[in-house]
Amino acid sequence: xxxxxxxxxxxxxxxxxxxxxxxxxxxxxxxxxxxxxxxxxxxxxxxxxxxxxxxxxxxxxxxxxxxxxxxxxxxxxxxxxxxxxxxxxxxxxxxxxxxxxxxxxxxxxxxxxxxxxxxxxxxxxxxxxxxxxxxxxxxxxxxxxxxxxxxxxxxxxxxxxxxxxxxxxxxxxxxxxxxxxxxxxxxxxxxxxxxxxxxxxxxxxxxxxxxxxxxxxxxxxxxxxxxxxxxxxxxxxxxxxxxxxxxxxxxxxxxxxxxxxxxxxxxxxxxxxxxxxxxxxxxxxxxxxxxx
Amino acid sequence: xxxxxxxxxxxxxxxxxxxxxxxxxxxxxxxxxxxxxxxxxxxxxxxxxxxxxxxxxxxxxxxxxxxxxxxxxxxxxxxxxxxxxxxxxxxxxxxxxxxxxxxxxxxxxxxxxxxxxxxxxxxxxxxxxxxxxxxxxxxxxxxxxxxxxxxxxxxxxxxxxxxxxxxxxxxxxxxxxxxxxxxxxxxxxxxxxxxxxxxxxxxxxxxxxxxxxxxxxxxxxxxxxxxxxxxxxxxxxxxxxxxxxxxxxxxxxxxxxxxxxxxxxxxxxxxxxxxxxxxxxxxxxxxxxxxxxxxxxxxxxxxxxxxxxxxxxxxx
Numbered sequence: 001x002x003x004x005x006x007x008x009x010x011x012x013x014x015x016x017x018x019x020x021x022x023x024x025x026x027x028x029x030x031x032x033x034x035x036x037x038x039x040x041x042x043x044x045x046x047x048x049x050x051x052x053x054x055x056x057x058x059x060x061x062x063x064x065x066x067x068x069x070x071x072x073x074x075x076x077x078x079x080x081x082x083x084x085x086x087x088x089x090x091x092x093x094x095x096x097x098x099x100x101x102x103x104x105x106x107x108x109x110x111x112x113x114x115x116x117x118x119x120x121x122x123x124x125x126x127x128x129x130x131x132x133x134x135x136x137x138x139x140x141x142x143x144x145x146x147x148x149x150x151x152x153x154x155x156x157x158x159x160x161x162x163x164x165x166x167x168x169x170x171x172x173x174x175x176x177x178x179x180x181x182x183x184x185x186x187x188x189x190x191x192x193x194x195x196x197x198x199x200x201x202x203x204x205x206x207x208x209x210x211x212x213x214x215x216x217x218x219x220x221x222x223x224x225x226x227x228x229x230x231x232x233x234x235x236x237x238x239x240x241x242x243x244x245x246x247x248x249x250x251x252x253x254x255x256x257x258x259x260x261x262x263x264x265x266x267x268x269x270x271x272x273x274x275x276x277x278x279x280x281x282x283x284x285x286x287x288x289x290x291x292x
Numbered sequence: 293x294x295x296x297x298x299x300x301x302x303x304x305x306x307x308x309x310x311x312x313x314x315x316x317x318x319x320x321x322x323x324x325x326x327x328x329x330x331x332x333x334x335x336x337x338x339x340x341x342x343x344x345x346x347x348x349x350x351x352x353x354x355x356x357x358x359x360x361x362x363x364x365x366x367x368x369x370x371x372x373x374x375x376x377x378x379x380x381x382x383x384x385x386x387x388x389x390x391x392x393x394x395x396x397x398x399x400x401x402x403x404x405x406x407x408x409x410x411x412x413x414x415x416x417x418x419x420x421x422x423x424x425x426x427x428x429x430x431x432x433x434x435x436x437x438x439x440x441x442x443x444x445x446x447x448x449x450x451x452x453x454x455x456x457x458x459x460x461x462x463x464x465x466x467x468x469x470x471x472x473x474x475x476x477x478x479x480x481x482x483x484x485x486x487x488x489x490x491x492x493x494x495x496x497x498x499x500x501x502x503x504x505x506x507x508x509x510x511x512x513x514x515x516x517x518x519x520x521x522x523x524x525x526x527x528x529x530x531x532x533x534x535x536x537x538x539x540x541x542x543x544x545x546x547x548x549x550x551x552x553x554x555x556x557x558x559x560x561x562x563x564x565x566x567x568x569x570x571x572x573x574x575x576x577x578x579x580x581x582x583x584x585x586x587x588x589x590x591x592x593x594x595x596x597x598x599x600x601x602x603x604x605x606x607x608x
Contacts, residue, residue, distance in 0.1 A: 131310030136545035264439030271434035
């Protein structure tokens with residue numbers, strides 16, 4: 001038995017007010033389109049492109065874009081950039097997605113407990129959140145990356161460890177406001193346990209801000225992965241990621257600028273789409289604003 | 293007011309303790325721990341390592357080690373660099389000015405440009421400018437700083453030759469003009485993300501203030517729109533801006549590290565990266581703690597400034 005205030009109405013879910021509000025948001029739809037196309041390209045692309053992402057051809061090094069069927073040119077080892085870009089996309093997007101899942105999990109857990117319990121537990125937890133937030137993210141990321149082995153899984157964990165704080169803050173604020181509502185008091189009167197109330201009554205009603213925070217966390221995670229891979233401490237070559245493609249491109253900037261420009265455009269597109277989607281979700285899920 | 297200050301300062305102390313605990317945990321995660329440098333010496337036997345462990349007090353329980361380490365931090369002993377043996381605080385101090393120069397300049401640019409865009413967007417709501425500014429801000433937030441830097445270098449240094457591609461000054465010419473010449477591109481690159489943040493903030497803040505009653509009163513009094521804007525609206529929007537500036541500090545430091553790497557700017561960020569590359573862990577830990585302390589102090593200063601300016605807090 002849960003009290004779900006959100007969309008308890010008639011009609012299909014895609015006809016609900018929330019979805020309609022989201023689809024009214026042009027930028028959000030643009031974001032969805034862009035990220036769908038990008039994901040499809042990354043998943044299917046390497047199979048249908050003429051060149052293999054790992055094939056080294058020293059006769060075809062540094063080809064400019066649109067030479068023959070190398071649509072985006074080749075890199076210093078003669079590998080097709082387009083194929084490599086899409087393979088890198090898989091890595092970057094997967095890392096970002098799983099980092100988002102992990103950080104949202106941790107952040108929600110901390111936020112719900114801190115928000116519901118309040119008192120000293122809440123204060124202690126939120127102060128810890130503030131403590132983590134005091135470190136600039138890249139300093140923390142790099143220090144952890146230097147301390148631990150840089151496998152893709154470790155990179156995901158590190159990014160999650162530096163991203164859960166924002167989620168925790170948002171969740172804690174939301175839970176704190178929901179704590180005083182009647183359905184929570186009703187639950188307490190019925191003798192429901194704290195854990196039950198936290199996770200089966202309050203949490204479902206706090207999903208709105210959590211979803212928005214999660215989307216924005218993916219955007220941030222893509223950027224963070226790009227940053228540490230660029231600096232050499234994230235995903236290691238030969239496993240391609242958008243970040244380390246850019247890292248290897250800096251020295252060839254004068255002679256082969258496309259090496260640097262293309263991965264950057266990909267990163268920007270991916271991050272922008274998630275930011276647009278997050279913005280649209282925020283508008284759609286905002287219960288205070290009652291315009292349709 | 294003093295009660296407010298006491299409250300804030302006690303919170304800061306708690307925060308600093310938590311930050312130091314986090315730092316200490318990271319310090320112990322580094323492979324080999326504090327003995328990492330010695331582990332590479334092939335002449336070292338296990339006996340020697342054990343003896344060193346005893347000497348450096350690494351056999352004691354963790355919490356004792358933590359208290360010892362924290363006490364030394366407070367006294368200013370942050371350890372010595374593995375590279376040249378200099379005190380860590382000295383090494384940091386040598387690179388501090390460059391970073392502060394970069395951060396300060398780009399913050400100034402970001403506030404100036406962002407504020408103008410934000411106010412213009414608010415006063416011409418839903419115009420083409422406003423829509424472009426909103427979308428532009430979101431795209432700007434999504435652009436990786438280092439990529440923007442590389443594109444900037446490509447266009448302005450390699451193709452046009454207008455601006456230098458790196459470093460804080462040219463050897464042989466260290467005039468103020470030279471410093472400025474080198475400062476332009478990095479500070480603009482660093483400012484990009486923050487222009488976006490400020491413009492979005494100013495737009496919201498201006499909109500909030502502009503719809504309030506006292507603005508209607510001012511208009512009814514017959515004050516010119518421009519005067520209302522400058523004096524009343526912006527003044528009220530300015531106060532939370534100070535708090536926002538404090539909250540932006542971690543972001544600016546992150547951006548500064550990346551920008552310094554791309555432009556080989558001799559600041560703390562690049563020092564951090566170099567030290568990791570060298571395995572110079574005392575400097576790495578020192579910089580980590582220093583950046584956190586900088587952020588905390590920055591926020592404290594912002595809060596005090598707000599408390600002094602906002603009469604509601606000052607007179608409470």
